[in-house]
Amino acid sequence: MAKGLVLLSVVVASVFISQGSTSENQRLFNNAVIRVQHLHQLAAKMITDFEESLLPEERRQLSKIFPLSFCNSDSIEAPTGKDETQKSSVLKLLHISYRLIESWEYPSRILGNPNQITEKLADLKVGISVLIKGCLDGQPNMDDNESLPLPFEDFYQTLGDGNLRKSFRLLACFKKDMHKVETYLRVANCRRSLDSNCTL
């Protein structure tokens, strides 16, 4: 009887604690989503400004060139559709997000400092790692994604592009990758929790 009572209390306590940690985790998730959303909006604004600053001839020249957004992150395996994304686990989504963010840490320096993109990316990376740890819940990390080599860091620099094309490519890839991470994190967030605007 006493043992049962102790066990019950432990379970209840663990539930409460997990709820507490869950809520904390939830807060972190929301925070990560907000941050990546901000980064995506920033990337969209940057490329819009860039396109507006182009001369008409340059704009035509850009649109004719194909492929235009051949990105570094293409080497990272990521779901490209909703079904794929739904099928991936939260942990996998977190891992992919982490790698994507990590791949942009170095090239983001080219994007310039006014928006402090590199710092924001670093912060987001830390946040995602915390979420991963929370998701693992003490389980050993089975995923060997982290052991994969990082994408080629100087990918964008070594392409044989003209300056214009190089800049456009950089901005387009950055925007795309940020949107990927945002989508993955949202889906993961909604799957993990019942609230956080997912059922709206």
Add this chain to the structure above:
Amino acid sequence: MRWFDSGTMPLLTLSVFFILLSPADGHIHPSIHPSIHPSIHPSSSPPGRPRVISCRSPEKETFTCWWEPGDNGSLPTTYALYYRLEGSEAVYECPDYKTAGENSCFFSKNDTSLWVNYNISVVATNALGRSVSEPVEVDVVYIVQPNTPESVMVSVLEDDHGPYLRVSWDKPRSADTRSGWITLVYQLRVKQVKEENWEEYDAGMQKYYNVFSLHSGKEYMVQVRCKPDHGFWSEWTTPAYIQMPDFRPRERSIWIMMTVFAAFILLIFAWTMNVKRSSVKHFLLPPVPGPKIRGFDQQLLKSGKSEEMFNALVIQGFPPTTNYEDLLVEYLEVYDDEKQELVLNGKNLPKGSLKSKSTSSDNDSGRGSCDSRTLLMEKCAEGAEESGTEQELSQFGESSWASSDSGEGRDNPASPGQEDGKVQTWPPVFSSPQPHHFQQQQPGGTRASYHSVPEISCRSPPVHSSCGQQNHFSKPDFYQYTQMHSMDSIEHKHVAQVPQSQSAEYVEVQTVNPENVLLLRPLSNPESHDPELSDFAGEDYSKVRDVTSDNVLLLQRDLSGPQYVGDYCQDQSGQVDPCFMQLQQEEQTCKPNVHLHLPSPMLQDGMRLAGNGYVDSTMMMS
């Protein structure tokens, strides 16, 4: 199916044409060969370029592209859509031309990949050729345009402030917001049916909204639309109509209450003002003080006795009224020039101040510098010119002057001047206790003339008789008159020698002869003078009473008071008549053009202005 009639019609037409033409010349023109020129119709041409209008994805899972056909060249044209994914060279054709309708291509879920650029182009082909549209780059993620929201419902609700509208809707069915795949934001707009301007409201991610501040009794229409976080706005929903009920806005009752309250306050205010009428009037319109003149008695004016009133205004003693005649003093300017001319200037000065001929004056009352005791020496010394009198002066002067100097112990600048032969008018005079002040013993010694003290010495010894101790001048042989002018133009004049008496003696002018010579006679009874007079060796002064028409000074003896006033008497002829006046009262008999100047030593302390004489007070000061 599309190709079947592409080539047959032109062939038929061509063949008919050939049939018609052949009997004419019997052979076929080679340029019109159908193989070379397939289009028979004159207006046929290869198709114009089609154009991809847009590609849209409603839920970020599938998408559709629409194109616009170009000119078909009057021939049946077929269109095909080809696409290529980035990073791959494989070209695919559109999988579904039907689902989305005419001139469209539908990409299903399996054919849709996100975050991948599609390069899409449309090819138009007809019998004569084909044309390719401009390629379009598409990334499905960025072409999301959701369907319109569904189930828009509007209802009227009531609360304390009045009725309001509550609008609610649903998400479009195709959008998967539950899994977080798409995030939608909503917007609604409201307007009166008869109005033109819409009122837009942003509802965020919620699916309801409350609209306030609508007019009562009016009909409104409401529409809703939505947008993904990165994408395009959907279309507006079909309008929902709602009729606002009639109600009276509560604000009106408040206005009524406020009006009543204000009226009440106003009433109280008006009553208070009415009660305190006078004080308010006093406050707003303060009474203007009337003019007030001191001593002005209105009662007197009202009573009609204006004279009394005006008399009341008169202040005794103002303006100071003096006997102006008394103030008019003339002074004599005596020049001692070689020609032995007497220059008499008459000036009227209210205070009897001396005015030197040279118009140089010092700081005192304006008298000639020679008047001023302090300045006398220098000025007299400067201006003095002695002509031929130096000897005489020196003789007499030194003795007397020196004695005077020594005896006086005063600062007698005249004495050095004396030696220079300058006219020293004052010093001997100033040296009051000089008994032999006017001693003019030396025959022929002329004394320097002072402004004030005209020493008359006989010039020539032979004249002594006249200047002798007899108190009269028998004959003014040659009289010289010392100049009593001020410093600058002091001329030493030969003065008629005064009677040679040991004690200084005053002479009185008896008459002035036509040659402008003063006839002097010594005064009598010097002992009868006051002690002060005795300073002057008992001489007394006489007052010029009048000057006759032939330039005769009429002196008036006035022996009453200790006050001495020195005046210069000058008449117009320029004759100098140094006479010392003893004035007792303010009355004067001197004519206005006669001015006598009194040397200061003869004056007592506290000298005062005589009626007709000018007293130089500065001399006493020194």
